[in-house]
Amino acid sequence: MADLKNDAITSMDEDFAQWYTDIVKKAELIEYSGIKGCMIIRPFGYAIWEAIQKELDRRFKETGVENVYMPMFIPESLLNKEKDHVEGFAPEVAWVTMGGGETLQERLCVRPTSETLFCDLYSKIVGSYRDLPKVYNQWCSVVRWEKTTRPFLRSMEFLWQEGHTAHATEEEAQERTIQMLNVYADFAEEFLAIPMIKGRKTDKEKFAGANATYTMEALMHDGKALQSGTSHNFGDGFAHAFDIKYTDKNNKLQYVHQTSWGVSTRIIGAIIMVHGDNNGLVLPPMVAPTQVVIVPIRQQAEGVLETAAKIKTSLSDLRVKLDDSDRSPGWKFAEHEMHGVPVRIEIGPKDIQENHAVVARRDTGEKTVVSLDELENYVRELLKTIQKDMLERARKHRDAHTYEATNLEEMTEIAANKPGFIKAMWCGERECEDALKEKVGVTSRCMPFEQEKISENCVCCGKKAKSMVYWGKAY
RNA sequence: CGGGGUGUGGCUCAGUUUGGUAGAGCGCUACGUUCGGGACGUAGAGGCCGCGUGUUCGAAUCACGUCACCCCGACCA
Secondary structure: OOOOOOOOOOOOOOOHHHHHHHHHHHOOOEEEOOOOOOEEEOHHHHHHHHHHHHHHHHHHHHOOOEEOOOOOEEEHHHHOOOHHHHHHHHHHOEEEEEEOOEEEEEEEEEOOOOHHHHHHHHHHHOOEHHHOOEEEEEEEEEEOOOOOOEOOOEOOEEEEEEEEEEEOOHHHHHHHHHHHHHHHHHHHHHOOOOOOEEEEOOHHHOOOOOOEEEEEEEEOOOOOEEEEEEEEEEEOHHHHHHOOEEEOOOOOEEEOEEEEEEEEOHHHHHHHHHHOEOOEOOOOOOOOOOOEEEEEOOOOOOOHHHHHHHHHHHOOOOOEEEOOOOOOHHHHHHHHHHOOOOEEEEEOHHHHHOOEEEEEEOOOOOEEEEEOOOHHHHHHHHHHHHHHHHHHHHHHHHHHOEEEOOOHHHHHHHHHHOOOEEEEEEOOOHHHHHHHHHHOOOEEEEEEOOOOOOOOEOOOOOOEOOEEEEEEOEO
16 A cells, blocks of 8 residues: 555546546556556456446346356367458457467467357257257456557456357347346446446447447546447357257257347446546445445544444444554545545544534535434435435436537537537438548447437438437547 | 657656766655644665666666557557
8 A cells, every 4th residue: 555645646627538547546446567458457446346247247147147157269260250250350369379389280369259159159059949048148358459558448358248148039139139238227327327328339330240239338527438338139140150050849940149248347447437536436335345434533532443343333234444544534534535435434532522423425525414323324325325316417417418419510519629429310321420430530329229300311411311329439 | 550758766756968876755664742634753664777789997878679658549348
């Protein structure tokens, strides 16, 4: 704990990128390793990931997901089986060409994602309609040879989960694709207090090898978008490439229909950039490794630590920490604020004399004097309130930074001056999507499920519009 | 992968122009006084200057190479 504590972080208004970097370092989420693009996730950062894993995994299993573990190496021949997929990923795979000092007969890629391995497995274990569906998931790391990297947002190796399913029918696959997107978005809103826009990716933005990609997009504090989770419907494309067939009830051979879906440690970047402030991280109570910290004032004075310990015991079903280190109170305040602890209880001799404590909220900074008799209930309620308020605040911020444009001039003006989402109509043509990227500097984030009619015509070419699209600058 | 920047105790940086063998503040350790928003005093510890090669009597400083990190773009979870 020797580092950095006395330096304030860069203000987010002054330099958002530097603010982000300061937080990941000073809140002790990560340390840089000596390896390009690979970060060390420190205990505090990993605790956040564990909380995410635990909750997501629970939600997965409620929908019938089973966990497996796949090899981290993929033989080149296997990766090459599906044309779009290999073309999409080839530029960013790492290859193992030697083992034990010998050159390999066939080189192995370090998985950038595991569709091919799951397909290979399914081709072996699926034979009858009775074997379906297969709803597998794995928690693992993957490697993508990225050109530039940022902690959590884009690293060469990152942690994630990847779900891969095989179904008898197209309808069932589509249902599962949407189901998992909903699991993600509900999780993000209820657990991480991050409101999501759900929708479909344009063909340009969809996953290599997919028929359709669905996404949830969040808006960061600086007005940039972050793709926070994706769910893909593969149709039967991979099934044809990998020969995954089953015999149906009528004794006819059919190809399976598949899906895949993933959420990565990138979502920790979203937590930071949606909720954080100039004092550091702000964590929603649900995901916070420490939900309540008790800071004793003049802790060697009689009765202070004893009272603090009693308070801790009364809240022991929560994640409570009593900070009785010999730092000054002010130091502890700043320290726990940097780590985003949602609630702080201050307790000193004066409080004890008057039978109360001071309760401070991390999200608003508000301090309240609470009777010791009511403290337990007060804190429990406060955690719920904070969780709710944080979602509400994030939603307001997003809505306040969501704009509409009906023509190119408007859109250019907004994109240049008002960071955020831009809702605009689109004709469905790739040329217009490319042109908006070129001229306006925005990419399509998604075609939301909740469509609105902003106007009749495409914001770019003026022809008849097919759908409303969220546009923006993205991480 | 292009463009820009940075590597000197744990952290932030000075020193590099003009080569002479390393400094400051913070942090850290011990003791004491403190404690309601990053306390104070006293005494200490800690660095072959990212790495490599070269030039030189002599390199943190000059040259070449290399690695890593940061920022901005193009591509991705």
